[in-house]
Amino acid sequence: MRWKPFLPALLWLVAITFLSLSSNVPMPKIDFFSPDKLAHAGAYALLTALLALGVRKSKNSPLSRKNLFLIFCFAAGYGAFMEWVQGTYFPNRFFEYYDMLANASGALFAIVILNSGLFKRKN
Numbered sequence: 206m207r208w209k210p211f212l213p214a215l216l217w218l219v220a221i222t223f224l225s226l227s228s229n230v231p232m233p234k235i236d237f238f239s240p241d242k243l244a245h246a247g248a249y250a251l252l253t254a255l256l257a258l259g260v261r262k263s264k265n266s267p268l269s270r271k272n273l274f275l276i277f278c279f280a281a282g283y284g285a286f287m288e289w290v291q292g293t294y295f296p297n298r299f300f301e302y303y304d305m306l307a308n309a310s311g312a313l314f315a316i317v318i319l320n321s322g323l324f325k326r327k328n
Contacts, residue, residue: 210262214255225287246311253280253315277316284308
């Protein structure tokens with residue numbers, strides 16, 4: 206498998222990691238439709254889309270449902286992992302279930318859009 210198709214996803218993953226571990230980000234209210242939660246969902250939707258693009262380009266074929274499921278699991282799992290890292294190792298950061306839910310929701314939103322046929326390659 207080639208790695209170049211995954212470069213955008215890798216760069217975005219680094220950006221998410223940096224922002225997740227930055228201690229200068231203010232704590233938001235726990236409102237699921239707050240700008241913070243929408244930013245979480247958007248960040249993980251973009252990560253999911255970039256990962257899907259990388260898989261599609263590396264295989265040079267449309268994405269299977271199994272691939273989409275694995276991509277979702279990775280993105281949602283990484284979102285949960287980042288929340289755990291924040292709460293465990295960074296004193297000014299907190300573990301938030303609502304952030305994990307927003308991360309997984311964004312990943313799921315991207316998977317639903319990708320699976321809808323809007324982005325399937327036409328031959």
